[in-house]
Amino acid sequence: MKISSLQNARYAYQPKLPGMLCNGIADICVKEGSETQSVADQEKIQALFPNTYGKKEITFQKGENTSEAKKQVVGVILSGGQAPGGHNVVCGLYDALKATDKENVLYGFKGGPSGLIEDDYVIFDDEFINQFRNTGGFDIIGSGRTKLETQEQFAIVAEVCKKHGITALVIIGGDDSNTNAAVLAEYFAANNAGVQVIGCPKTIDGDLKNEDIECSFGFDTATKTYSEIIGNIERDATSAKKYWHFVKVMGRSASHVALECALQTQPNVCLISEEVAEKKMSLAQITDIIADSVAARAAKGLNFGVAIIPEGVVEFVPEFSVLIHEINELLAGSRADEFNALPSWDAKYDFIKNGLTAESMEVFAILPQAIQQQLFLERDPHGNVQVSLIESEKLFSAMVKENLAARKANGTYNGKFNALHHFLGYEGRCAFPSNFDSDYCYSLGYNAFMLIQYGYTGYLSKISNLSEPAESWIAGGMPITKMMNMERRHGEDKPVIKKALVELDGAPFKYFAERRAEWSENTCFVYPGAIQYYGPSEVCDATTITLALEQGK
Amino acid sequence: MKISSLQNARYAYQPKLPGMLCNGIADICVKEGSETQSVADQEKIQALFPNTYGKKEITFQKGENTSEAKKQVVGVILSGGQAPGGHNVVCGLYDALKATDKENVLYGFKGGPSGLIEDDYVIFDDEFINQFRNTGGFDIIGSGRTKLETQEQFAIVAEVCKKHGITALVIIGGDDSNTNAAVLAEYFAANNAGVQVIGCPKTIDGDLKNEDIECSFGFDTATKTYSEIIGNIERDATSAKKYWHFVKVMGRSASHVALECALQTQPNVCLISEEVAEKKMSLAQITDIIADSVAARAAKGLNFGVAIIPEGVVEFVPEFSVLIHEINELLAGSRADEFNALPSWDAKYDFIKNGLTAESMEVFAILPQAIQQQLFLERDPHGNVQVSLIESEKLFSAMVKENLAARKANGTYNGKFNALHHFLGYEGRCAFPSNFDSDYCYSLGYNAFMLIQYGYTGYLSKISNLSEPAESWIAGGMPITKMMNMERRHGEDKPVIKKALVELDGAPFKYFAERRAEWSENTCFVYPGAIQYYGPSEVCDATTITLALEQGK
DSSP: OOOHHHHHHHHTTOOOOOOGGTTOGEEEEEEEEEEEOSSSSHHHHHHOOOTTTTTTTEEEESSSOOOOOOOOEEEEESSSSOTTTHHHHHHHHHHHHHHHHHOOOEEEEETHHHHHTOOEEOOHHHHHHHTTHHHTSSTTTBBBBOOSSSSSHHHHHHHHHHHHHHOEEEEEEEOOHHHHHHHHHHHHHHTTTOEEEEEEETTTTTOOOOOSSOOOHHHHHHHHHHHHHHHHHHHHHHHHHHOOOEEEESSSSSSSSHHHHHHHHHSSSEHHHHHHHHTTTTHHHHHHHHHHHHHHHHHTOOOOOEEEEEGGGGGGGGHHHHHHHHHHHHTTTTHHHOOOOOHSHHHHHHHHHHHHHHHHHHHHHHHHHHHHHHHHHOOOOOSSSSSOOOHHHHHHHHHHHHHOOOOOOTTTTOOOOEEEEEEEETTTTTTOOOHHHHHHHHHHHHHHHHHTTOOSSSSSEEOOTTTTTTGEEEEEEEHHHHHEEEEETTTEEEEEOOOOOTTTTHHHHHHHHHHHHHHSSSOOOOOOOOOOOOSHHHHOOOOHHHHHHHHHO | OOHHHHHHHHHTTTOOOOEEEEOGGGGGGEEEEEEEESSSSHHHHHHTTEEEEEETEEEEEOOOOOOOOOOOOOEEEEEOOOOOOOOHHHHHOOOOOOOOHHOOEEEETTTTTTHHHOEEEOOOHHHHHHHTTOOSSSTTTTTTOOOOOOOOHHHHHHHHHHTOOEEEEEEOOHHHHHHHHHHHHHHHHHHHHOOOOEEEEOOOOOOSOOOOOOOTTTTTHHHEEEEEHHHHHHHHHHHHHHOOEEEEOOOOOOOHHHHHHHHHHHOSSSSSHHHHHHTTTTHHHHHHHHHHHHHHHHHHHHHEEEEEEEEGGGGGHHHHHHHHHHHHTTTTTTHHHHHHOOOOOOOOHHHHHSSOOHHHHHHHHSOHHHHHHHHHBBBEEEEEEEGHHHHHHHHHHHHHHHHHHHHHHHTSOOOOOOOOEEEETTTTTSSSSOOOHHHHHHHHHHHHHHHHHTEEEEEEEEOOTSSSGGGEEEEEEEEGGEEEEEEEETEEEEEOOOOOOOOSSSHHHHHHHHOEEEEESSSSOOOOOOOOOOOOOOHHHHOOOHHHHTTOO
């Protein structure tokens, strides 16, 4: 099998471990901290997790390993969307497990949680795992989106574990997967199944983050990859001087990715969904913000620019959410057939006009026709509008174009506006992990095994102090229940890990907000270039700007 | 002004020069070779270039510099689309010019050839030029697409040169720009204007290439950037195991970019426009090739894949070209208004059906409706179909979907097919140049000045032996007329540099053709990762696979 020269070179990279984990297995001892409370709804969470709630925070330190000697058989799964570094979590887990005892066994369940249900697995050995060190992707065992949340599933998982003698599971996933890991841990504890569960924080979206988890893995590499591309596009824009590039970046519910890319590349405009929601901004207001930048730059002779649009932004526009809700109601049941039978778009438009409230019709009327039609023609199996399919980058560029035409008519704008569109998502989820993600992920996996070895369950593998060199990182574990609160999901109150949105009073957003007026009118582009794995430390070892600002760097 | 840490680090990179140019200006002498002939149409070309035709090929070598000491005032322009390394051509030119005599002056004309006409320029100095060393983009002076080809323009250029005392121009551009450079050189020679003209071979498309020019600059970096992204997408595909990615890559008239990306990433399918033309393939045949791969993989349980589509491929499908021609005829003059006035798409469809030949209607009928409408609704100011706007990646994925539905109906396919689409172009034109392009471009510029210093005009700066280390590169110059033939352009016979298409009997295509059946059914993906500027030589210094294969490596 042919592999690239970079992949071959990366096999030789030895990921860095936190100082307290790098003296060898025999020299890792545990230090227990205080008991924990969930961040909110303590009584309810405690009631739901009677066996795993309130456990102590723990850290590892250098000292005699006092864990019980027993053969460990561990299972691991990758859950949800790909994030760079997933392979290194598995490698770190494997290396710690084998360093502890060569007889220990690591099972990898294939295709995500469903592999655990279907008992579809691989048993890792050196030859197999060595092909995946410091590489991107989740192809080592695949991933999947099946949710482990029902009692029936838990019973099957318990069966599968019993069959193989598995005494611990490591679940590598996002907020939902780790919530489910906590529920599974509680199930095993309540049923004395003898299976521990440890989670690892994964997601390129960066929204699994809290006072314990400084960042989720993959965010670093994915945002650097997108920023490489955005920087290249910026440099193209300022060379050709004739296009406005609208760049949509992944991130449905939080805008961490968009914000980090903006901090790295300093585009003319970057929308932040959380701000749109907080300020209850309308589509017209957002359009005005972009058009203001286009017009101000045109006045200086700069008929080019770059705008970053977070994937999910339209869902945060209150008037747009109302419109979507009304459309879903309007087409409920048999009315969809009635609508579909109408012979022309004009007839359909009349139907829509009669069906929507005046306010929503006003919003609908300003949308470009392609988006109007998309809202009505592409619906999911339940008949609902597929908001995720809305090409928001094209929506805003079309609305900006109209806005500029109006400005031209009233004499306040006299430039040229040609838009190009990009969507960055799949381009960054499986990149070779940056040195940061390589080290962080390997540490998370190594650390996860130490938590298993010391008998913990319902914990998230926790590595902190991440803006310092790896030597100074702190390894330990935190009960997942500590990060939970109760939220309404699908009409039910559920215990969940609180999703981290961009905080408008947080350092990263404030840094951006203080500079964006300047970036909007002028050309302050920064070109980060491709991720470097070798070379000067300031190039290879920088964390994200988000993390640096959050930690006061 | 904030710059990225990579940009800062790249300032310190010293581009490598060919061995014979790296002993200092005083130690570069010239060796003249034989007189040259154009590759075809010798008599016609000679008649058109009486003053510059038939000149000798030259190479530089180590030895006493015997060039005449005179103050050099040189002008440089960037012409056409951006290509990584353009800044280094300017830097190499500047460094050689200043190393020869500190009093020499370099003018940069802004915004491409139009800057020369409008006398819009900057005079380079160390402080200014140092900001651009080893960076991507053409923003140092901008670029443009104005063509220098009329006698009136030449007269203005001569005026501008005279005004500033400019005695040589360096034109950095593609085949058309260098053709025009030769015509301008002849004009100056015929008019004793005392201005030399030297060209430098630029284009990411890779189609300015012949027995003298081994490759154009920018192709290396651009294809490595696209291959990074395609590799990431491949790794995502093989991790998620649920999408077929259709990746369109830049390249209107030649498929060198698509082919190089395929050699680097080994996708399941890669179309090559030149093969489509040579074999007179139909849309249905092309669709079948892709659908065969989808079906063969589905039979193995692999419902994912990656297909690379060159941007201009549909223009090479004979039946499609005929269809476009008929549509242009059908809507000529007032018939467009008649067509536009029809009330519905159904009415328009009838109009089309009545207007096209049966053969073209058959082709039209199999197109997805969105593409059908695009062909009729989006036309250029002359009323012609805008072929470049056709989203060929979506065209083929839609046709493959229909093809698979038919296979499913007849029982020969039982998989799942979900397609995602990407277009890679602007993402790679302004990346930081690879070490190869940094060195090659710097050498081209340095060498261009040596050609000027030794009094040559109508030459292309030529660096060869490029698959060897820079130390062994050969520097020299070749009369542009040597690369010319006569071609029919816009109804006239014109002398032009022959465009290099992918040769179906060339080593790169043959390498691909021998392996593609294997790649089509199996997962042979290679993940090149991001361009590395530091680190192991086999990672940082590799040339393109195209160049390596062409030179028998």
